[in-house]
Amino acid sequence: MLNLKTTPFHERTSALCQPQNWRKWAGYFAAGSYEHTLDREYWAIRNAAALIDVSPLMKYVITGKDAAALLHRVTTRDVYKMKTGQVAYTGWCDEDGKMIDDGTITRLDDSTFRLTAAEPNLRWLTMNAVGMDAAIQEVTDDVAALSFQGPNTRKILNLVAEESLDGLKYFRMMKNKIRGADVTISRTGYTGDLGYEIWMDAKDALKIWDALMSVGADYGIAPVGILAMDMARVEAGLFMLDVDYTSATHAWVESQKSSPFELGLDWTVALDKPGYFVGRRALEKEKREGSAWKMVGLAVDWVGMEKIFKRVGLPPQIPSMAVRGSLPILSGNPLSGGNVQVGYASTSTWSPLLKTYIALAHLQKPYYEIGTDVRMEITVEHHRQHAPAKVVKLPFYDPEWKRK
Amino acid sequence: MLKVKKPSTCNLQPVTYNQKRKTMTSNQYDAIIIGGGHNGLVAAAYLARAGKKVVVLERRPIIGGAAVTEEIFPGYKFTEFSYVVSLLRPEIIRDLELPKHGLKILPLPSTFTPMENGDYLAAWDDHDVTRREIYRHSPKDAEAYDEYARVMARAAKAIKPLINLIPPDPSSLSLRDMLGLLKVGQYAASLSEKELYRIAKLATQSSADLLEEWFETDALKGTKAASGIIGTFLGPRSPGTAYVLLHHYMGEIDGAFRAWGFAKNGSGGVSGAILNSAQALGVEIRVEASVKQVKIKGGRAVGVVLENGDEIDSKVVMSAADPKRTFLQFVEQKYLPDDFVTSIQNFRTRGSSGKVNIALSKLPNFSALPYQGNGADSVLHRGAVSISPSIDYIERAYDDAKYGQISKRPYIDMIFPSMIDPDMAPPGQHVMSCFVQYAPYDLESGWNDERRNDLGEAVISTIEEYAPNIRECIVGMQVISPKDIERIAGITGGNIFHGELLLHQIFFLRPVPQWADFRTPLKGYYFGASGAHPGGGVMGAPGMLAAKEMLKDGF
Numbered sequence: 001m002l003n004l005k006t007t008p009f010h011e012r013t014s015a016l017c018q019p020q021n022w023r024k025w026a027g028y029f030a031a032g033s034y035e036h037t038l039d040r041e042y043w044a045i046r047n048a049a050a051l052i053d054v055s056p057l058m059k060y061v062i063t064g065k066d067a068a069a070l071l072h073r074v075t076t077r078d079v080y081k082m083k084t085g086q087v088a089y090t091g092w093c094d095e096d097g098k099m100i101d102d103g104t105i106t107r108l109d110d111s112t113f114r115l116t117a118a119e120p121n122l123r124w125l126t127m128n129a130v131g132m133d134a135a136i137q138e139v140t141d142d143v144a145a146l147s148f149q150g151p152n153t154r155k156i157l158n159l160v161a162e163e164s165l166d167g168l169k170y171f172r173m174m175k176n177k178i179r180g181a182d183v184t185i186s187r188t189g190y191t192g193d194l195g196y197e198i199w200m201d202a203k204d205a206l207k208i209w210d211a212l213m214s215v216g217a218d219y220g221i222a223p224v225g226i227l228a229m230d231m232a233r234v235e236a237g238l239f240m241l242d243v244d245y246t247s248a249t250h251a252w253v254e255s256q257k258s259s260p261f262e263l264g265l266d267w268t269v270a271l272d273k274p275g276y277f278v279g280r281r282a283l284e285k286e287k288r289e290g291s292a293w294k295m296v297g298l299a300v301d302w303v304g305m306e307k308i309f310k311r312v313g314l315p316p317q318i319p320s321m322a323v324r325g326s327l328p329i330l331s332g333n334p335l336s337g338g339n340v341q342v343g344y345a346s347t348s349t350w351s352p353l354l355k356t357y358i359a360l361a362h363l364q365k366p367y368y369e370i371g372t373d374v375r376m377e378i379t380v381e382h383h384r385q386h387a388p389a390k391v392v393k394l395p396f397y398d399p400e401w402k403r404k
Numbered sequence: 405m406l407k408v409k410k411p412s413t414c415n416l417q418p419v420t421y422n423q424k425r426k427t428m429t430s431n432q433y434d435a436i437i438i439g440g441g442h443n444g445l446v447a448a449a450y451l452a453r454a455g456k457k458v459v460v461l462e463r464r465p466i467i468g469g470a471a472v473t474e475e476i477f478p479g480y481k482f483t484e485f486s487y488v489v490s491l492l493r494p495e496i497i498r499d500l501e502l503p504k505h506g507l508k509i510l511p512l513p514s515t516f517t518p519m520e521n522g523d524y525l526a527a528w529d530d531h532d533v534t535r536r537e538i539y540r541h542s543p544k545d546a547e548a549y550d551e552y553a554r555v556m557a558r559a560a561k562a563i564k565p566l567i568n569l570i571p572p573d574p575s576s577l578s579l580r581d582m583l584g585l586l587k588v589g590q591y592a593a594s595l596s597e598k599e600l601y602r603i604a605k606l607a608t609q610s611s612a613d614l615l616e617e618w619f620e621t622d623a624l625k626g627t628k629a630a631s632g633i634i635g636t637f638l639g640p641r642s643p644g645t646a647y648v649l650l651h652h653y654m655g656e657i658d659g660a661f662r663a664w665g666f667a668k669n670g671s672g673g674v675s676g677a678i679l680n681s682a683q684a685l686g687v688e689i690r691v692e693a694s695v696k697q698v699k700i701k702g703g704r705a706v707g708v709v710l711e712n713g714d715e716i717d718s719k720v721v722m723s724a725a726d727p728k729r730t731f732l733q734f735v736e737q738k739y740l741p742d743d744f745v746t747s748i749q750n751f752r753t754r755g756s757s758g759k760v761n762i763a764l765s766k767l768p769n770f771s772a773l774p775y776q777g778n779g780a781d782s783v784l785h786r787g788a789v790s791i792s793p794s795i796d797y798i799e800r801a802y803d804d805a806k807y808g809q810i811s812k813r814p815y816i817d818m819i820f821p822s823m824i825d826p827d828m829a830p831p832g833q834h835v836m837s838c839f840v841q842y843a844p845y846d847l848e849s850g851w852n853d854e855r856r857n858d859l860g861e862a863v864i865s866t867i868e869e870y871a872p873n874i875r876e877c878i879v880g881m882q883v884i885s886p887k888d889i890e891r892i893a894g895i896t897g898g899n900i901f902h903g904e905l906l907l908h909q910i911f912f913l914r915p916v917p918q919w920a921d922f923r924t925p926l927k928g929y930y931f932g933a934s935g936a937h938p939g940g941g942v943m944g945a946p947g948m949l950a951a952k953e954m955l956k957d958g959f
Contacts (some may be wrong), residue, residue: 036529036533039513047508218780353503
């Protein structure tokens, strides 16, 4: 029978995945976690080194004289400014300025780029490349990828890779070798910690996994699944397609779509860049007029939660992993009748590091201003309750070593 | 002013916003805190948060008291005295924003008890896996285990409200005490009959009696009983130990907030975070500032005199030292009522435990569940290893101590900090922390280097029975007797709780009746350390509650 695909690391990951809690990720099996509880994996990200198989990421290589022009046209970044070795995080939009997908662009050389995406984008890229000298090739199966995240990752990589990583800056890429195999290593990730992503030929995948695991053993390395990464990415204020926003190409109704501004991606929208790009006019208009929505961080007030739970004689109960599900956000005083819904949280999680219940929330103007008091719906003994929460700046967690 | 040396190797710089305010060194403060242990720092931070000008005076060159991490052998960090976080109050973590100031509490997921017959009993972090493990030994215990955990957690939950209560004096007619008693009364009335009986029983029972009601597996009973004797000079068959056992359950009832584990950088990481928070709030820290005496004028504490003769003035003084130092050393006895002095003299502070901290070239391999390779992925080493094969084993260890001897075969609670936080030792090397009981403070022959070696040898030869390669792993070893705890951390008697958690020494009886509200017979002199309510265990509650009472009194 046809089944999901396995990644080039499956031989290793399947032997290690104790709970056998495989998740579907873009048509591949992805380990949910390697242990029955997430504690150790989460803390590997925050205190040691986490090895995460991210091979299911969609990957495209774009080559040709007009490769830069194509990406400049499709995405919101000023791709002409990118130097070889530079990596840029970006979203891309439809003509109405609504997000289709997001990922990273890496300039591998003058006329070669790698683009990652959550969903298939070959058709969209091809449609935009009409008349251009740009060949688009999907390499998802050929290029295996490891996300290597945590404060000890540089120490380990320096022992494993032929060239030192010390000079590699945040959002830069280098070519390197591990156990004789060619790799590219970018200083990127999805956790908001010090971290790298290692891109390699699928045939070298196991060799490189083994090298990292054996050398990393003395530095607290742990294989980490997507459940623990989900907690870390919320702390880092990073959203996920289909969880925190809906692609404009998938949306059934207009209100399901989001613009990059609404997702807090202002810094990635280069309205000052030369020439046309998809969605430009709509984005310029939104920039002028202001956004109706914005994704912000919410910190739920623990004392307020305690009070609510105390009424039923319980300490606060919070799921032990990130919850991908919508929770209504209210504002106003329930007693004076001004109790209105002003948005929703799309992912919420307990932060073991910050000791705070946090959420990524989408709030309407003007409730998205930092410091605004709102209330988030929680279920307490089968009853709907509303826990006090505050709008805070993203990211929730931003260690100095992330960029250092 | 001396430069503050953070608990050694405190590489945990606060993530952001530690904007240290400039503090001018002067000799006039709102409050002086004697002792830079975690309670002193917590109190100082709370007072500074309320706008007070505070200085913390620490006798040692490093901050942290009994919550310190020191590099005794280069590259190997020892969490010297206290070694786990379990009871640190969530409100302190929140109020002082400790996560922002570097506190990371890492998981300590399991307890592994090697047995005398070569098998083992383990509690892993997954509930079902643990149930299957206990089932292997006794299907009956596997079931009882669940119910026992629930009953204990409920009992702990039932008495938890008392932790943050200022103990009222039942003999007093003051409004404050009457209101306090009313609260206790209301609280008692809120308990179900069953809960009340359960608590009454727990308060008076021995942990052995309690556990024998539930379980039949010796290793399970032994391991559970162990937490009932920690820090007391009692055995598992002594009445009252069931309460201590319950005290340790207290950390498990804060829901998701539950802060149980091993702090990044050891216990020094806990005091480091509190220190960072306190400094950010403007608290001044002076190290190598040993207090000789509290200055008294007109029946009020008005400052302190240091050993070096320096005088520092303040409106109030709080001691975070143990009760005996606080009242018998820092204050001339003529300023205190006779019966108060007598009560303090009678306060039981018998040290019963020691620490053996070991630097390892490799991990000891337990024959009951040997590791392959270098053990880097050995699951048991990520958690605690408990040498507690049975209640009789621990009671026998107590028998030795009763008559002034080091236990020939002691109870040992081991952890391998480098397996939890790889930064604790050089790559591929390890550190090991062994809490050992019993090592009586009043050793028949007195403590000296030879006796200290005996204690180390008792620990190593005990571990050797379960992990035969232990000796070849050792690179360096630090043995800490109760005398050393007294000498280094300054705790009289070397009792880890500054005074045993005995029924006659808790709540409104801690440290002495009528003075359990953090005030003392000397005006302007306060007491907020583990010897005060609600007791020890790196809880921070005494420091916090004392600071709040000081602020209530105004100064």
